[in-house]
Amino acid sequence: MAVRPSTSISQADAKRERQRAVREIVARSPMSSQLELVRALRARGVDVTQATVSRDVAELGLVKVWRGDRHVYVAPEDLAPAPLPASDHRLRRLLADIPVTVGRSGLILVLTGSPGTANAIAQAIDQSSLSDQEGTLAGDNTLIVLFADEARLDRWLAVFRSLQEQASVDLAALPAALPSPLASSLEVPR
Numbered sequence: 001m002a003v004r005p006s007t008s009i010s011q012a013d014a015k016r017e018r019q020r021a022v023r024e025i026v027a028r029s030p031m032s033s034q035l036e037l038v039r040a041l042r043a044r045g046v047d048v049t050q051a052t053v054s055r056d057v058a059e060l061g062l063v064k065v066w067r068g069d070r071h072v073y074v075a076p077e078d079l080a081p082a083p084l085p086a087s088d089h090r091l092r093r094l095l096a097d098i099p100v101t102v103g104r105s106g107l108i109l110v111l112t113g114s115p116g117t118a119n120a121i122a123q124a125i126d127q128s129s130l131s132d133q134e135g136t137l138a139g140d141n142t143l144i145v146l147f148a149d150e151a152r153l154d155r156w157l158a159v160f161r162s163l164q165e166q167a168s169v170d171l172a173a174l175p176a177a178l179p180s181p182l183a184s185s186l187e188v189p190r
Contacts, residue, residue, distance in 0.1 A: 015056075018046055022056050023075055030072040032064075037073070086131075088163055091124040095167035102160070107153055109145040118143040128163075132156040 009017075018041065025031060025040045034053045041048045057073065064071040065079070098117050103110040113121055122138035125145065132152035133145045147153040 018048060018052075019056050019060055021046060022053070022060060022062075026062060026073045026075060027078065030067060030070070032070050032072050086127065086129045088128045088130075091121075091128045091130075092163055092167045094121055094124050095164050100164070102157070104153075107147040107149065109147070109153065109157065110142060111145065112142050115141045117141060130156055130159055 021041060021044055022037060025037060029040065031037050031040065034050050034057065037053045037057070038048055038050050041053070061076045062073045063076065063079070065074050067074075094117070098113045098121065100111050100113045100121065103112070111118075111121065118138035118141055122136040122143045125133070125136055125143075132147065132155050134148055135146050137144050137146070145156070147156065
């Protein structure tokens with residue numbers, strides 16, 4: 001008696017394939033309900049109930065987001081990470097520690113700091129409340145800030161200069177008698 005290979009697949013394999021299909025469907029077509037997902041799966045030849053789709057949605061971590069004129073399912077990996085709130089704190093801190101000079105060529109500002117600091121300054125600018133720039137481009141100690149027009153450049157430069165001043169005021173406000181290992185080793189006993 002010959003043994004025929006089984007044509008059925010295991011439940012685990014079927015579930016894996018069904019969930020792969022669900023991910024494909026929500027990535028390609030806006031699905032706003034589990035019933036729509038059931039219909040799309042059945043159109044692919046997958047016999048499925050709403051209860052099974054409900055479990056799949058939960059297991060896949062699908063979430064509903066507003067797209068166009070309705071809520072639709074999306075996979076968590078398709079969601080953009082939430083942008084960090086704009087904050088000038090890091091930029092002020094860097095400006096307090098790194099002397100930065102500003103030059104200009106047309107609608108481009110050239111900022112120069114210490115060797116190896118341009119990337120940190122550019123990233124702090126990009127994450128700050130400064131928003132009139134088109135973009136930043138950093139090298140080792142020099143970065144350029146690009147602008148679309150004169151008015152934006154002037155506004156940006158005024159805010160940047162203000163942040164530089166705030167940073168120097170913040171630095172000056174630090175107590176002069178901060179403990180320092182170097183200072184204590186240089187003290188001469190009386």
